[in-house]
Amino acid sequence: MQLFNLFPLTVLQDSIRIEDHERIKLVNEIKKMRNEVKEEKKSNYAWTGDTKGHEFLFSNTTFKNISHKISEVIKEYLKALSINIEMLDIYYQRSWATYTENEQSINFHTHSQSNISFAYYLLKSPGAGGIIFRSNELQNEIAKNIFTSSKIEKSLINKPNPYNSDRSMFDLDQDSIIIFPSKTPHATMPNKSGKLRVSISGDITIMLKDSKGFEHLMPSFNNWTKFN
Numbered sequence: 001m002q003l004f005n006l007f008p009l010t011v012l013q014d015s016i017r018i019e020d021h022e023r024i025k026l027v028n029e030i031k032k033m034r035n036e037v038k039e040e041k042k043s044n045y046a047w048t049g050d051t052k053g054h055e056f057l058f059s060n061t062t063f064k065n066i067s068h069k070i071s072e073v074i075k076e077y078l079k080a081l082s083i084n085i086e087m088l089d090i091y092y093q094r095s096w097a098t099y100t101e102n103e104q105s106i107n108f109h110t111h112s113q114s115n116i117s118f119a120y121y122l123l124k125s126p127g128a129g130g131i132i133f134r135s136n137e138l139q140n141e142i143a144k145n146i147f148t149s150s151k152i153e154k155s156l157i158n159k160p161n162p163y164n165s166d167r168s169m170f171d172l173d174q175d176s177i178i179i180f181p182s183k184t185p186h187a188t189m190p191n192k193s194g195k196l197r198v199s200i201s202g203d204i205t206i207m208l209k210d211s212k213g214f215e216h217l218m219p220s221f222n223n224w225t226k227f228n
């Protein structure tokens with residue numbers, strides 16, 4: 001007997017080592033952004049720079065080294081999908097920090113305006129909260145809602161595995177990076193470490209250097225015509 005798993009969702013994990021002095025410098029820079037606005041009451045949700053006016057983190061030269069290292073891993077992700085990166089212009093469309101204090105988390109969302117997204121864990125202790133991916137299109141859903149957690153509780157599903165689950169969690173160590181298609185719904189588990197969790201996230205847009213003969217991928221914006 002042989003089982004085939006067709007049409008997978010591909011998530012890449014790797015690690016990027018940085019020196020402690022660089023980590024401290026980057027965390028301090030992010031703390032400055034976070035502390036620009038003091039909140040009256042602590043939120044249940046993490047602070048995310050993308051919606052707080054800090055969505056272009058990598059235009060700050062302090063982040064040049066880390067953005068370069070992340071670029072190298074993003075290219076590996078594209079290569080894993082067997083995409084010819086020589087034909088592409090690749091951009092960080094947005095990049096930002098997330099700042100998660102104890103008990104805070106991030107709800108399910110997608111980054112539908114881009115192609116590839118990532119999270120790099122700049123500061124993360126054990127228990128600080130993993131990332132969960134969810135699928136809304138379950139290829140193996142032979143009966144509606146058969147794979148919900150209640151079916152596990154009622155022993156209809158013996159054991160959750162990649163064939164019968166609508167979600168999967170990665171609880172990675174500090175210095176890990178995780179890369180995934182931007183359209184994938186994802187969330188973070190609550191930070192239960194009692195310590196600050198800081199990640200760097202970003203959205204990547206790819207476009208064709210030369211779009212001649214191509215219909216679907218975005219043509220280079222160098223050839224776009226702006227309204228006047």
Ligand SMILES: [Fe+2]
Pocket residue numbers: 109110111186201
């Ligand atoms: Fe996200």
